[in-house]
Amino acid sequence: MTTASTSSYKLASAQDLFALTKPRVMSLVIFTAICGMLAAPGTIHPVIGFTAILAISLGAGASAALNQWYEHDIDAVMKRTASRPLPAGRMERETALHFGVGLSVFSVLLMGVAVNWLSAAILAFSIFFYAVVYTIWLKRSTPQNIVIGGAAGAFPPVIGWAAVTGDVTAMPILLFAIIFFWTPPHFWALALFVNSDYSKAGIPMMPVVAGRQSTRRQAFAYSLILAISAIAPFALGMTGGVYGAVAIVLSIAFVLLSLRVGLSKTENPAAMSAEKHLFSFSIIYLFALFGALVADRMVFA
Structure with a gap:
């Protein structure tokens, strides 16, 4: 039954x-x-x-x-x-x-x-x-x-x-570090303009707990660490010039976009163009950076 x-x-x-x-x-x-x-x-x-x-x-x-x-x-x-x-x-x-x-x-x-x-x-x-x-x-x-x-x-x-x-050597650890330090500015950029969603759900995202200005400053700080991590494989001789050039250019752009977010005072989510640009670019950044890593391996293998 x-x-x-x-x-x-x-x-x-x-x-x-x-x-x-x-x-x-x-x-x-x-x-x-x-x-x-x-x-x-x-x-x-x-x-x-x-x-x-x-x-x-x-x-x-x-x-x-x-x-x-x-x-x-x-x-x-x-x-x-x-x-x-x-x-x-x-x-x-x-x-x-x-x-x-x-x-x-x-x-x-x-x-x-x-x-x-x-x-x-x-x-x-x-x-x-x-x-x-x-x-x-x-x-x-x-x-x-x-x-x-x-x-x-x-x-x-x-x-x-x-x-x-x-096995796991220094290079995959650096790849881990790149994504690890990429994550805060990527997600905080999103959290800045969907802050009300997280607040309503009671999730202690950084903008909810520390405020937007503190979050913006921290996102910029992490972008600097990210840039160092991204360029490190080239600086340490683990990759060739293809990856190095792409990493340098992309990381400079990422830092500049993060700086724009850090300097922003906007409180209206609908007007947060800097945050939305950083969020969108962060996705392109990671795809392009890892794509360059593969291209570099093919060129210098």
Whole structure:
């Protein structure tokens, strides 16, 4: 006999399950992982390389699903997330949890069995870091959530590198540092003009806790550290001139845009052109920088 609770259970659609993986965010994860793999010394069989990227993609999707499972309540009150499957009522929370846990286990086992266990271990830690350290612990408890939590998004190029070489050297650590220091100005630029969303949801993002002016100054400070991190591989002789030239030009542009944000006094989100320009450019910056890394490897290999 079918109970009322069983009959009312919502069967998730494939489209909503895919939405749980945050495909737009996953595209950046996949790209930086591929770049880490292509920049690594040595070669990897195309089938194994494809499997590694698939495992990283599934791991990223698992993290996103677990994030949305836990944050269903705050997603419901934020304008930009209210249409996600859980807050919109198109999926049960248990479905998101089971989907996220299942993808996590499968992605790590796939990476370990098909590629190597070092890359699998880093992938497992990155999932744990995003789902538990960032989502459950940091995000609702400290304005440093994005700073510390940025480590979660910095692992993909390290995993890609380890998939090829079976080790982690100074270069992948620098690639990690680039994404780590890129994350605060990128997300704070967004937070500055969607501040009301975070405030309504009770999330202690930096603009909510410290105010917009302090956030702007900190974003500029991180942009300087980012520039140093981005140019470091060239300065230390780990890359050639192609990457060096692109890193210098892009980093100068990033710092200048961050300075413009730092000097801004605008309080009206609709008029925050400097913040919106920095946010948009930050995405281009990371894609172009890692693309230059691969191009440099091809030229000087």
